[in-house]
Amino acid sequence: MLLKFRLQNHRSVRDIQELTMLCGPDGGFGVPLGHGGTLRVSPLCGIFGGTAAGKSTVLRAMSTLRALAASGSDVRDATQRFEPFQLDPAARLLPTRLEVEFLVDGVRYVYGCAYKRDEIAGEWLHATDRDRRRVWFERDRTGFRCLPESRLDHLAAACEPDTTLLSLGGDIEHPWLAPVAAWLRGVRTVRLTPGARLAGGLAHLADRWSEQLTLLVSHADLGVVGVERDLLRLVHAGRTGPAALGGWAESDGTIAWLDLLAALLPMLERGGVLLVDDLDAAVHPSLAAETLRLLRDRDLNPARAQLVFTARAPFVPGTDDLPVLDPDQIWYATKDAEGATALGREPAVSQLGPGDLARELWLARQPK
Template identity: 35%
Template sequence: MLLRFRVANHRSIRDECELSFVSASAGDSVARATALRDHGQEISVLPIIGIFGANASGKTNLLRALFDMRDAVRTSFAEWATQPRIPRQPFKLAPASTDETTLYEVDLMLGANPVRYTYGFELSDERVEAEWLHAYPEGRRVVWFDREADRPDAEGGEFLFPRSGHDSSHGFLGKRDVLVSVTRPNALFLSTGATLNDPQLAALHRWFVDNLWMVTPGQDVKARSEWTQRMLSDPKRGKDYRKWLIELLSIADLGITGIDVDRETGEVALRHRSSDNSDLALDFVGEESLGTHSWFAFLGPMLAVLDAGTVLLVDELDSSLHPTLAAEVVRLFQNPKSNPRGAQLLFTTHDATLLGSAVLDRPLAREQIWITSKKTSGETELYPLVAVGPGDDEDLERGYLRGRYGGSPRVSVGEIARALIWIETERDREREAKAPA
């Protein structure tokens, strides 16, 4: 389960930004209790965070940063050696940022008897400048390893491990010297250790491999639809997925009564109720609507994440879903009965109705709402709505659209139209000035 994410110097994010799933409200109805404690207080974790903000304010960059951290952990050992430089995207609007490191860090909760872990690293173009992994068994920090390039105290090289006492017995117990010797400067120690089958590091590495599924507007809906179709052909879970899909497709009021799956090809046909009350199967590719394709393509990743208890990243939740469906997706993750394995959803959106309206009861608690805004320097600023301090009875949708919390375009009513009218007026004047007397 994801507790916290920290990033700096990634695309439009220059200064450090931190996103937290940890609930600050004791007894919040949507937060999930955990076995973790902090200063004697039980830690509760939110199943959902929604990020609101204007176009180009950095919402997508935040999701991309988390996904890029995942890619780094998965690929640094096998692929970075073949590339001219470490793949990263520092902030470009300040030349000094190119020479500064890019930072990623996550706090996770792993294991049947949950333990909190903090893992992070800093990258330059040439190498891993720093990397660290700390565990918190029984709530007490234990350093598994700390890595720092050009460490002033070079007695132990760039890696430091606990030497003795409580920390060493609860810390990293793997073949340290062997793993250090084969870890390239431009590869993560975590990736190296997991590739060489260290059991402790493999468990954390597996979280990155299995988590952080990402759905974006730019992805091919056809490819995701085909992936959902393959789920239906899974001999282990296909029947379950079929039941879930039929129910969710029906809820969307698409007139669907069933699903046929060709055993040989895996192709799907959706059955619809006809005017004479019989079922009629339509060709999925040629006869189903774009709306059906979008919802069907979204359901595959969503059901897989709910089934596995992992994390789903969705950029622009409202781009392919009607506001009512988007709200139902949020409620699906919020409800412990429909989300019994503690899956999490992190999404971006422009849909202010999710903040509460006369049409939709607000599906998000206030502490689940985060906002991105862009400074005049082009940097992204990230903050929770509760930091702005809206009143208990305040209409959040109206307040957001009016710019009370930031994160909305600085455009006055009619400003775009006035700008175009001014341009046309200037053109008319130029034409009149050039016309012969």
């Protein structure tokens, strides 16, 4: 499970910012550690804020770190997209630093990478087991330092300056590196594009999840009473009885929500981390809120899947007056006076009052 994510000098983020999924003793899920004890980890993390506040930057950075752990070509593509903070001349000369902390089979890992265009400037992997933190390897411009028993020296000697050691270890299924690379490669980004993937996104759910899908859509106040399993069409109640309609007849919001379910439902069973940008822009807030509640349910989410998403504002409580998100699941992206994004628990205070923009436009049109 994802525990923490840190980023520095990436797009609108200049200084180190940290996002944590760890929560208080009464929140989230209890996740056992290999050496005993448990951690309380949240299945949800919402990043909220205004337009251009930097919300999407965080998700983009997480997706970039996933690419740095993928195959060599993906790593090179990621370094080609080197995007440092542009509003500070000094930051343009520094590398981007990304670091993730996560749990696999009770072992707590920290993997990080610093990169510039066509260059991996630093890379490190630490593991904590039995309350002892061990440096599996560290890398900088002078070379690699590897734990002797890891048997990574020969692999490190073959690592190119623009390739990560983790991606090489994952490709050859190195016993130490492959599980770490596999976890990072399992971080998935879903772009909700209404109308684009209804049939394709639902095709692989026809057998395994048809009953659950029917239950969800029939109770979502969409006018849908079922799913036609063979052709993957939604069945609507009509004047002469139920009628199956193709994707062309569905609303953009319905298709976007189905697209989200197509990615989310399998993850409830196998686990993983799902990244969704602008959740409330494509999916109605009430449907988005019900989707988030699926992840919070201990019985419906046995594999402890996690969702990190962005939206404009936190979702309001439903008719049952229960909050959609706990306070420790809510983060805000704000920008300071120098244009740098910061992550925090408090929302930004808007300096623009009702009608201010309209008055400014009216004044600008007046003769000087």
